[in-house]
Amino acid sequence: MKFDHLHPADQICQIMKRIYDRKETTVSGGNLSIRDSEGHIWVSPSGGDKGNLQHDDVLEILPDGTVIGTKPASLETPIHQAILAARQDIKAVLHAHSPAAVALSIVHETPQTMLYPALANIAGKSALAVYGAPGSDTLAANVAKVFKEGCDVAILENHGLFIGSTRSMKHAFEVFDAIDFGIRTQLNTPVLCGHEPSLIREAQLKEYNERAQVPVMGTFAPDGVGNEEQLQREMMAMLCKRACQKEIFSATGGVISARVDGNSFLITPQGLDHAYADPDDMVLIQNGKCEEGKVPQFYAELFQKIYDKNPGIGGIVAANPPYAMCYAVSETDYDITLIPESYNILMSTKKFPFGSTFTKQDEIAEYLAVNRPVAIVENECYIIASPAVFKSFDRFEITEYSAKSVNMTIRGQKKIVNITEEQMKELSVRVKDRQKKLAEAERSRMESKIHKK
Template sequence: MIMKNDILLPQLMHPRNQIALVMGRIYRRGLTTTSGGNISIMDDNGDIWISPSAVDKGKLQPSDIVCIKKDGTIIGCHKPSSEFPFHKAIYEIRPDIRAIIHAHPPALVSFSIVRATPNTKIITQASRVCGPVGYAEYELPGSEALGAKIAQEFTKGYKAVIMENHGTVVGGCNLADTFERFETLEFCARTLLYGKTIGTPQYLTDKQINAFEAQIPAPLPEMKTVSHPSDEREKRLEICDIVQRACTQGLMISSYGTVSTRWRGNDFLITPTDVPRWDLTVDDIVQIKDNQREPGKFPSRTTYLHQQIYNKHPEINSIILTQSPYLMAYAVTGETFNVRTIPESWIFLQDVSTLDFGLHFKDQDKIAGIIHKHNPAVIIKNSCVLVAGDKLLQTFDYLEVAEFSAKSLVLCASIGTLVPINNEQVEELRHAFVKE
């Protein structure tokens, strides 16, 4: 997997640069602390590159990364991470794993201290990206015994393991793959925790997941030729900016998120499938023109839904599908997301419908019929939130408002019962702010 746009290019970027970059990303997202966590990569020579011990994770530089040669020689200006033993143990028993992330992200630590693992069948892509999660019993941090316990779990085929009263360790075929799994697993854990605050999470069965995957439509036919005039390139930049912003703010993760914007008529630009969202570039964006896709590229699997909405609603010029943790708490529980909390929430979103799982593939007409400029958001159970609007920045603002509102509702559940704006106040808002 190639990572672009200042991120991971395994064929071009040195392991030390990859590790420093991803550690910085993890730290900025609040998924590790100044002193906590470690990342390693095994290169083609069998040498292991690993983050150092006792160096600020928020300011880690490529020059700080330590190399432990295959013969045991240590090269670098710092001591290697004290957790090196379990990295080494995993690499020895799992040749398919070439990169490892260990950290103490808050939601996964919550599971580790109650001695439980998150059920990833709460969302389809969490199940696909993470799979089932292993569990390693407690041992002294940095000890050979801990390495043996974790390695034992990895022999069972897991790529993610909860460490009892400690944190988590995740592996993958490269660092891009590993980070995607790490981020998705923490998102899954957060969604479950927030969901349990407001209701009861409803898990998907294998039958539901398989049926969902089976109904994904074939891609649109390819264009024979494609052009990229200046207005089209400008929209590509806008999409990349919004995706990067969403990832940075925790409103989108590597493994899920689609953004599109209308270009000319019903033609539009949309994010691709299977490209990590953190690392999206303008070259990855897919042009959809005259019901055909840009040659050699595969647009989001929800392209037909975007197409249907644009065809039906000329006033809608941009769409975002994503998974943000507080909104997804409502998606996985089916609880009502009541936006009658503060005036701004209702003015922007009005009443948000919750639709059945899988509907964005099997009944796109229904979603296109519900979405319009005065009801710009819907939640799809165990799947996503969809937000639509005029300009892309406006649509992103709607998403932010929705997530902030959902966060307030989740947080208030522990201190009292929601008292919404009443019907009379809603009608006053409608009269003052809603223009048909």
């Protein structure tokens, strides 16, 4: 589905539902507008159920100011109009009171966008808009001033945030979602790690972006789709949506990959909005060549090395989940000794310096193994590998959920009691026993299969 081809009113209904479902606005606290190609402005209504807006609820404002609609326009419509008047290049405006945006707005701070490239590259410039009462001309002027000065994001003092997109409503949401993830990392790093997050510098980002290009590889025309490939495509599309729902991926942030066989693997394409992932979106890399007509994530080169080095690895996920990322923007180590699940399933983590996804590909491929599944790349991402892609996703959830638990204990001013050396030893013995039993069961299953033949 081409989202941008939907009617503006339908785009507003869909994105508003998405924001509400993502707990990034209250029922009353968000509004959206789109300027169409004829200069008409479409805007969400005042009040109503933001989780269930209907096409006819959306108002149309003609260039002469006439308002067409069945419901009253949002109280904040004048701010949307002021932004669109100040910046003729802006096509869509998003406003929300997400907990993260409000947290920044009540301390009068702007988002730290230089936490990691996936955020820095989408976030745009932001500034504070001076407080004004909702519905007042003062507030509309204060917000428009920020956009007039060239920013695409305004944090409104003691209110929420406005984002303007020069592309589309869908893009405005993608920016919003990425920024919301970033703010959570920004505000939780001091809680989890005891200090402000470390930021990348402009020069580092520039160098990173010069390298983060689609790998140069030949193309091939696929000759049909085998059953295993189809299964993996379906699994990846399902996991993309799940990762979005579970706040492991932002709308466009994150990479999923699954091995198909010894010579080929699938990877998500560049720019995919994970909530709309489809099995056919996935890009097949076979014998070092890319399925024609598709653009893989630039991680394809690194993942190829990981698969080549580790025949036991069948799936890889890379992402910036907001709580776990605190450890990637800090020198504090991620602690796996919390519960048997985190100890047994995450097993081992290792940090690599910023830029390692290009400069230390061989080292990352060398490190990652079935029993060393988690690589943390500073100020970039977590890379988690497993025998199957579903398992990598499971490990991502464990990684993020454990970081959330630590966050809760620190906020509650409690002291963590880690599992002891002795308990860890016992867990390791139990895991080995279980693995042995599973391997024996598998062997006897295979043998009985052969005998039946």
